[in-house]
Amino acid sequence: MSFATPMFLWVFLPVVLVLVWTLPARWRNGVVALASLVFYTWGGGPFVLGLLACIVANFVGGLLVDTERGLGPRARRVALVTVVALDLGLLGVWKYAGFASRQVDALAELFGGSSPVITLGLPIGISFFTFHHISYVVDVYRGSKRAQRNLLTFVTYIAMFPQLIAGPIVRYHEIADQLHEVRKDRFADFAAGFPRFGMGLAKKVVVADTVAPVADAAFSGQPLTTTAAWVGVLAYTIQIYFDFSGYSDMAIGLARMLGFRFPENFARPYSAVSVTDFWRRWHMSLSRWFRDYVYIPLGGNRSGTGRTYLNLLTVFVLTGFWHGAAWTFLVWGLFHGMLLVVERLTGLGRREWSGLATVLPRAVTFLLVMVGWVFFRSGSMEQALEVLRVMVVPTGEGLSDVVAVSLTNQRVVVLALAALVVLMPRDLVLGRVLDTGRGVGAAAARAIASWVAAPAAGVLVAVGTLSPFLYFQF
Amino acid sequence: MTRPGQHRRLLPVVVAGGVFVFGPLVAGLAGARATALENRPLADRPSLSAGWKVFDEASLWVSDHLPVRTAAVQARSEVVRGVFGDHAVEPTRVVDGVAWPSVVEGRDRWLYAGGDFVNACHPQLGVEETVERLERMTTLLREHGRTVAVVVVPDKSTVVDDGLPARYLGRACAAERKDAFWSAYTGRDPDFLDLRPALEEADAGPGRAYLRSDSHWTPAGALVYARAVVDHVAPGTWEQSEVRAGAPFRKQGDLASVLLEDRVDEVPGWDVVRPEVRLDSESRSGDFTFRTQQSSDDPGALVRGRTAIIGDSFTFNSRAAWTPWFERSTTRHWVKTEPDLVLHEMVESDTVVLELVERDIATGDLGVFDEAFVDRLEAGLRAAD
Structure with missing residues (x-):
């Protein structure tokens, strides 16, 4: 079930809120867990059984690796490796088996043979709940948190519907204590969560969905001119930010309405002054996950310069591959990893900029990020290289038909206004203003998000001109 | 815990959230009901029998x-x-990753069916195979003694090209395919009628040949169709009648409706005056079948015998123009009627009029008239001999 649907907004959400508000406070986790499984079943159908099996396996695994359990270090380590291997194995089979089998088939073709190609339906949210599971067992293994002994509470953490299918990735130690705190002030929680949710909904349906057809046109495989390619890539750059950060805002707002606080996921990434800075601001929960569970265990930056670069590249190739089983995602990750290495080598990643001096690095970073999105959005490496070629080699023919036709007045205006996000001050993060801001400005922002943005988005949802969230496929 | 004073400050946001989240549910419980907005009924209640x-x-x-x-x-x-x-909505049809508009707006508010372009750019069958299959049908019918007329209704974009926008998707590929089709079709079979010259002439008149916000033709266009068919199957019959100006013709544009716009086209209407012809009976059944029986003391006033008119919405929208010419006619909608009934009508009739639209036929979409249908038609005609 998508958040931006009438079913979620006007049936599911009100029912869940009424249950949370009217039933005894200690029942909150149970209501959230049950609602989350219904939420998942709505979109995932029978895959919910697979989700439940994973939850049970990791719940048991958590108990086995718990430091207080009394098992010896070796047994705990074996249990950890087994559970993580199970999680990664399931992710590998469902998400990557098809890709791997296509590569084998392509290789076999080179020698005149063929190999069967596997086609599996991807369980929605598998990338996210797998990472949640790994976070849980590793945190418990490290002793930073105790194993969860209540299965219902564990289901609440793993399956909590605000983050279940598109994040943010909430590491277990970030939320473990909240699972046992039952806040009483539902009024304040709702007041704090709704503006954030409304703003996120507006970012998704008012901006991202409006400009999506322009990006779709540019990446449809039709011939492009240079101008059309740039317009299309800009549209996608805007779309993916507003879509994904909007989803994160909705998730954070929904969680808050239910009495949970999620970590931030975005902090004005398009104002970054370097690619290093970009990754401190884009999908922060994923970056933190990779840092804690991959980069640092690999040795991080404490095993020599060469090893540090190798670790960086490894993490970013994995980041790319996590987004999708295709060469384009892998190259996107590699592209960013290489830029980070270059920034480390040159010191650009650590350099402080201020005032007008930020203009050039911001522009260069934005440009590099746009180039990266070409790989991310393209259906194949051939298409990505063709789009990049057209962007670089001027065609001088104005807009191609396919993009020109997609540019309605509304889309042009929304695209232009949304693109202004690039020019906004680096430290003005609207999510933070809505959540913790004080004074007239913050109050006005909350009022606008609640009385203007949310209703405007609600109108679009009710009309039904929607598209699935981009991140569902990951 | 928040203090009561803070609660008061939070109240506007909570009210907004409450109205947003609970408003539609409360409105529904209070008796507010949705109305059908699209050209289809509202969805039925979900049924557990549907499984997942x-x-x-x-x-x-x-x-x-x-x-x-x-x-x-x-x-x-x-x-x-x-x-x-x-436009309020921009419905599209995604083909090979490209969102093709369902309706294309041109100059002076002319609207065109998106299918005119997307279909032609994604042909289903080669031009030669398409025309051959059509030709096989007409040849069979002729060989078994039927009088035949095949009409391919030109797309509005083919005739009213002055209203086309400066740029639209599929301009080049659609034109190329359609040109190839008309080249292969025109003159290929003696019973293939080409309405384009007559429609272009009608389009130069005050009422134009096609409606501005509808996919169909005007009464003037319908007259072109009727006259071409009558002249072909019963030469000289048309001259025995009078066509005169009638009440203005008004129609709510079907293309405008797709854009959720309420546009009514009004163009000059025409009446076919045939005092020598008596309408003895007419009937309509729910399966898009329309029957008329007429008589006249003048033996040359009507197309004699039984006539099957197999067409689509263009034929049904033109009924007033062509029904006065046939002694016994049965009109069937080949898209909405069972293929068996269409086949039966073709076999049992003395005259067969087959009408198809360019946006389908030019792209190789022959609908029910596939190879199997033509085989069955051949068998049926043999059996009826």
């Missing part, structure tokens, strides 16, 4: 029956039209 699909059915039901949906559509339409000058 019950969730999709429930989502559709909620979307359709949302009490505030009509107001939302109106609000959005006002903003999109009033502020941006765009």
Whole structure:
């Protein structure tokens, strides 16, 4: 079930809120867990059984690796490796088996043979709940948190519907204590969560969905001119930010309405002054996950310069591959990893900029990020290289038909206004203003998000001109 | 815990959230009901018998029956039209990753069916094979003694090209395919009629040949169709009648409706005056079948015997123009009627008129008239001999 649907907004959400508000406070986790499984079943159908099996396996695994359990270090380590291997194995089979089998088939073709190609339906949210599971067992293994002994509470953490299918990735130690705190002030929680949710909904349906057809046109495989390619890539750059950060805002707002606080996921990434800075601001929960569970265990930056670069590249190739089983995602990750290495080598990643001096690095970073999105959005490496070629080699023919036709007045205006996000001050993060801001400005922002943005988005949802969230496929 | 003073400050946001989240549910419980906005009934209640699909059915039901949906559509339409000058909705059909508009707006508010272009750019069958199959049908019918007329209704974009926008998707590929089709079709078979010259002539008149916001032709276009058919199957009959100006013809544009716009086209109407012909009976059945029986003391006034008119919405929209010419006619909609009934009608009739539209036939979409149908037609004609 998508958040931006009438079913979620006007049936599911009100029912869940009424249950949370009217039933005894200690029942909150149970209501959230049950609602989350219904939420998942709505979109995932029978895959919910697979989700439940994973939850049970990791719940048991958590108990086995718990430091207080009394098992010896070796047994705990074996249990950890087994559970993580199970999680990664399931992710590998469902998400990557098809890709791997296509590569084998392509290789076999080179020698005149063929190999069967596997086609599996991807369980929605598998990338996210797998990472949640790994976070849980590793945190418990490290002793930073105790194993969860209540299965219902564990289901609440793993399956909590605000983050279940598109994040943010909430590491277990970030939320473990909240699972046992039952806040009483539902009024304040709702007041704090709704503006954030409304703003996120507006970012998704008012901006991202409006400009999506322009990006779709540019990446449809039709011939492009240079101008059309740039317009299309800009549209996608805007779309993916507003879509994904909007989803994160909705998730954070929904969680808050239910009495949970999620970590931030975005902090004005398009104002970054370097690619290093970009990754401190884009999908922060994923970056933190990779840092804690991959980069640092690999040795991080404490095993020599060469090893540090190798670790960086490894993490970013994995980041790319996590987004999708295709060469384009892998190259996107590699592209960013290489830029980070270059920034480390040159010191650009650590350099402080201020005032007008930020203009050039911001522009260069934005440009590099746009180039990266070409790989991310393209259906194949051939298409990505063709789009990049057209962007670089001027065609001088104005807009191609396919993009020109997609540019309605509304889309042009929304695209232009949304693109202004690039020019906004680096430290003005609207999510933070809505959540913790004080004074007239913050109050006005909350009022606008609640009385203007949310209703405007609600109108679009009710009309039904929607598209699935981009991140569902990951 | 928040203090009461803080609660007061939070109240406006809570009220906004409450209205947003609970408003539609409360409106529904208070008796507000959704109205059908699209040209289809509202979704049925979900049924558990649908298995896992019950969730999709429930989502559709909620979307359709949302009490505030009509107001939302109106609000959005006002903003999109009033502020941006765009259409309220921009329905598209995605083919090979490209979103093709369902309706293309041209100059002076002329609207064109998107199918005119997307279909031609994604042909299903080669031009030669398409025309050959059509030719096989007409040849068979002729060989078994039937009088035949095949009409391919030119797309509005083919005749009214002065209203086309400066740029639109598929301009080049659609033109190329359509040119190839007309080259192969014209003159290929003695019973293939080409209405383009006559329609272009009619289009130069005050009423134009096609409606501005509808996919169909005007009464003037319908007369071109009727006359071409009558002249072909019973030469000289048309001259025995009078066509004179009638009441203005008004029609709500079907293409405008797709854009959720309420546009009515008004063009000059025409009446076919045939005092020597008596309408003895007419009937219509629910399966898009229309029958008439007429008589006349003048033996040359009517196309004699039984006539099957197999067509689509163009034929049904032109009924007033062509029914006065046939002694016993049965009109069937080949898209909406069972193929067996269409076949039966063709076999049992003395005269067969077959009407198809360019946006389908030019792209190789022959609908029910596939190889198997033509084989069955051949068998049926043999059996009837």
